[in-house]
Amino acid sequence: MDKWKKRTRAVHAGIRRSQYNEVSEAIFLTQGFVYDSAEEAEARFVKAGEDEFIYARYGNPTVAMFEDRIASLEGVEAGFATASGMAAVNGALMALVKAGDHVVSSRALFGSCLYILEDVLGRFGVEISLVDGRDLNAWKAAVRPDTKLVFCESVSNPTLEVIDLGAVANIAHANGAFLVVDNVFATPIFSYAAEAGADLIVYSSTKHIDGQGRCLGGVILGKRELVRGPIEAYLKHTGGAMSPFNAWVMLKSLDTMDLRVRAQSATAQTLAEEIEGHVAVGRVIYPGLMSHPQHKLAMDQAGDGGTVMAIDLKGGKDAAFRFLNALEIFTISNNFADSKSIVTHPATTTHQRLPQAQKDLLGITPGLIRLSCGLEDPADLLADVLQALAQV
Numbered sequence: 001m002d003k004w005k006k007r008t009r010a011v012h013a014g015i016r017r018s019q020y021n022e023v024s025e026a027i028f029l030t031q032g033f034v035y036d037s038a039e040e041a042e043a044r045f046v047k048a049g050e051d052e053f054i055y056a057r058y059g060n061p062t063v064a065m066f067e068d069r070i071a072s073l074e075g076v077e078a079g080f081a082t083a084s085g086m087a088a089v090n091g092a093l094m095a096l097v098k099a100g101d102h103v104v105s106s107r108a109l110f111g112s113c114l115y116i117l118e119d120v121l122g123r124f125g126v127e128i129s130l131v132d133g134r135d136l137n138a139w140k141a142a143v144r145p146d147t148k149l150v151f152c153e154s155v156s157n158p159t160l161e162v163i164d165l166g167a168v169a170n171i172a173h174a175n176g177a178f179l180v181v182d183n184v185f186a187t188p189i190f191s192y193a194a195e196a197g198a199d200l201i202v203y204s205s206t207k208h209i210d211g212q213g214r215c216l217g218g219v220i221l222g223k224r225e226l227v228r229g230p231i232e233a234y235l236k237h238t239g240g241a242m243s244p245f246n247a248w249v250m251l252k253s254l255d256t257m258d259l260r261v262r263a264q265s266a267t268a269q270t271l272a273e274e275i276e277g278h279v280a281v282g283r284v285i286y287p288g289l290m291s292h293p294q295h296k297l298a299m300d301q302a303g304d305g306g307t308v309m310a311i312d313l314k315g316g317k318d319a320a321f322r323f324l325n326a327l328e329i330f331t332i333s334n335n336f337a338d339s340k341s342i343v344t345h346p347a348t349t350t351h352q353r354l355p356q357a358q359k360d361l362l363g364i365t366p367g368l369i370r371l372s373c374g375l376e377d378p379a380d381l382l383a384d385v386l387q388a389l390a391q392v
């Protein structure tokens with residue numbers, strides 16, 4: 001499979017066919033597996049081979065197809081699929097640290113990631129330092145000899161701060177720490193995390209991988225010794241496994257992910273360019289725009305601005321709410337990366353619980369709106385945004 005390009009691997013990698021030689025991937029909706037003899041059962045519990053399964057919490061043929069396909073796309077050796085993106089983040093962090101360890105993370109994080117770091121790991125005696133992820137000196141100053149793990153969102157939600165992953169990987173590795181990257185916003189299509197040196201790459205497959213608003217899921221990707229070592233050990237015993245049905249949905253989604261993500265990104269680029277400079281808009285934040293402070297870094301790393309942008313309306317919360325309520329195609333929701341275009345007001349929804357000081361620090365202003373571009377006709381989406389802006 002390695003010799004084929006990403007789009008080919010997205011359709012074919014990891015396929016396992018049953019004795020019927022079906023074309024489309026089968027759903028093995030089974031919890032367990034039977035053994036022909038007591039000796040076989042014993043042997044499998046001692047060491048299960050690549051295609052030998054024991055129990056669906058440990059592994060399942062449909063889930064394994066998804067894991068192998070997404071690992072092939074990412075260019076890494078192995079993957080472990082989980083019930084949600086947060087099960088993946090939790091698994092990656094909990095499997096690698098113990099009481100007394102130190103963790104450094106960027107501050108601009110998805111709220112639930114921040115909860116795991118500060119509340120969960122904090123309760124178990126792990127010390128956390130939060131830094132401005134854009135500032136390499138801050139990373140250098142925070143990482144210490146006892147730092148076990150460095151964590152970041154490669155592109156942050158919702159303010160689209162871009163991390164120099166290669167540089168952060170070097171800082172982490174110079175101190176013997178693992179780099180774990182939440183790579184949701186970068187997407188598996190434009191991912192550069194493995195080349196940059198990330199030890200573990202985590203996705204919420206709820207986002208671009210499903211991309212059609214159906215199933216929750218997640219995956220942890222990396223070297224076999226890590227994924228089939230501490231990650232698998234932690235997850236198979238704590239129960240965060242992906243369901244075979246969801247794995248099948250994700251597998252079928254990978255067939256079309258490249259087309260979807262590229263089309264949605266092209267739409268986001270067009271919309272960002274057209275909206276920038278509008279009289280009602282203070283700022284358009286999109287890595288694909290020259291005005292983004294880290295435009296060059298984003299282009300060097302991903303080569304694309306992605307499917308999501310943020311705009312800051314001059315009129316604050318009132319203007320933001322008028323804009324949301326006036327939109328006809330964009331639906332108000334807190335998800336993103338869907339085939340349906342989605343609009344979110346982070347300050348009152350996804351980031352509502354953050355203290356004001358933290359919102360200020362992250363730039364989550366009352367006028368900030370997150371726009372996730374879907375698969376609709378870009379001209380219709382632009383017309384929708386412009387008519388809604390006119391009502392602001």
Ligand SMILES: *Cc1c(COP(=O)(O)O)cnc(C)c1O
Binds near residue numbers: 110184204206
């Ligand atoms: C959505 C998201 C998650 C969590 O994923 P779920 O599938 O909802 O559990 C984690 N990190 C980032 C950056 C996300 O956008």
